[in-house]
Amino acid sequence: MRRFTWLVNLTLALTLMVIALGAYTRLTDAGLGCPDWPGCYGRLTPPVKDVHIEAAQARFPDAQIDPFKARNEMMHRYIAGLLGLCVLAVFILAQRLRRARGLSAALLALVMFQAALGMWTVTMNLMPVVVVAHLFGGFALLSMLVLLRVELGRDPAGPADPVEPRLTRLLPLAWLGLAVLLAQIALGGWTSANYAAAVCYQLPFCEGGWHAQFSLRAAFSLPLGHETYEYGVLPYEARMSIHVLHRLGALVATAVLAGLVLLCMRRALSARLRGLAAAVGVLLVLQVTLGLINVVGQVPLFNAVAHNVTAACLLAALVLLVRQLHVQSGQALHARGRARPGAAYGVAVQGPMKLR
Structure with missing residues (x-):
């Protein structure tokens, strides 16, 4: 083993x-x-x-x-x-x-x-x-x-985590966070694959007048039929739109994941769950910082590599957090299931005793 x-x-x-x-x-x-x-x-x-x-x-x-x-x-x-x-x-x-x-x-x-x-x-x-x-x-x-x-x-023989019924309410938010992060990773990959990372260098979105050229259709158009896609084949309008969407997605993902982390830290009693939430929070802060450095520093090579690796680690940590929430939610439901028959049995027993 x-x-x-x-x-x-x-x-x-x-x-x-x-x-x-x-x-x-x-x-x-x-x-x-x-x-x-x-x-x-x-x-x-x-x-x-x-x-x-x-x-x-x-x-x-x-x-x-x-x-x-x-x-x-x-x-x-x-x-x-x-x-x-x-x-x-x-x-x-x-x-x-x-x-x-x-x-x-x-x-x-x-x-x-x-x-x-x-x-x-x-x-x-x-x-x-x-x-x-x-x-x-x-x-x-x-x-x-x-x-x-x-x-x-x-x-399996180790001490069980404390049963926390309140955590079942966080599962929808955790799944939402996972879906948002996957969408953001897809946008990041689409930005890189279309050579759009170096299009905008100003904060918070892009150079002046970007909204006049922004196009969802251009951002998600599939460039097919080219002999090679090296260095990109999309026009500036499409690349700029992809880049802006990636930044907007970063804002949404940061808000959702930050809310999930704060709620887990506030409600969780389990040290394991709090540790996973803290890991997601640290990786999220690091990822946002690396993204800002990419913009300000015009995509430095090793920083961009770190941005990619950190995204992978953030996804893995979030998957573990969702898994742990499922485990502890299952324990809470199991505890409720055991408590209900016991309570009903107690009522059934106490009834005849009063009649005596």
């Missing part, structure tokens, strides 16, 4: 690394650093030496070979491949130990789909819809691994 837990921890670390490398690859415009898949210019290693660059140029005469971008792209693929092997090992051990077999099977299916999305990202030349789906897959993989790690660390 210790080896299984260690393997899950390693897989979690690799997932965070892959998310960070994926963001770094995208932000350094290295998504097409290797025009083929799974190799790079017909090799398993990027062309760095002159002889390899000449061979790659002969095989791909129309390509502009950049060893730096090719290294970034292949490093991402190497670590992603190692992550896939670790998820496969997690699946095999889970079946043997009969622990979390359904969740491990879902993880394996997701990582296989992620591999296909990685291939389509290259073969479809960074089509924005595929890029956003690939981003979502990485975030979902991290959240599912965090759930698996928590399940493995759970001690």
Whole structure:
């Protein structure tokens, strides 16, 4: 069991690394650093030496070979491949130990789909819809691994959390927060995939007159039929609209999640639930700060990577918070169910005693 837990921890670390490398690859415009898949210019290693660059140029005469971008792209693929092997090992051990077999099977299916999305990202030349789906897959993989790690660390014989009936009222708000955060992550991915992050540099929304050019139709138009989507294909109007929507979404997500955190901190008695709420609050503050730095600093590379990784961690923490709210709400409903038959039984017994 210790080896299984260690393997899950390693897989979690690799997932965070892959998310960070994926963001770094995208932000350094290295998504097409290797025009083929799974190799790079017909090799398993990027062309760095002159002889390899000449061979790659002969095989791909129309390509502009950049060893730096090719290294970034292949490093991402190497670590992603190692992550896939670790998820496969997690699946095999889970079946043997009969622990979390359904969740491990879902993880394996997701990582296989992620591999296909990685291939389509290259073969479809960074089509924005595929890029956003690939981003979502990485975030979902991290959240599912965090759930698996928590399940493995759970001690059924340990002390139970206090029953808190008031927390059942927070579940709708928690689900709303999760939906809003997912929508905001989608907007962030759409902004990045369409190269709209560097369109607006003024606060709170964009340069003067942006509202006259704002268009929802342009923001959500699907750019299809292009040979390549590298560096973006949408006009300024569409990119600016996407960017403004991302900022508006940030305001909504911050308000909803901040309200959820404050209510959890005020009403919760469980140290576990309060800790999860505090983690969501800290990550939310960090994410907003990194977003502001992106605007003021004109999207600094490592800050933008941190913004991406923090979003993934925020989603995972919120998923754990929703799970914990469900657990404690279920305990409250179970306690009510046990109390009602007992009360009815007491009334039935006391009746005959009075007649005596």
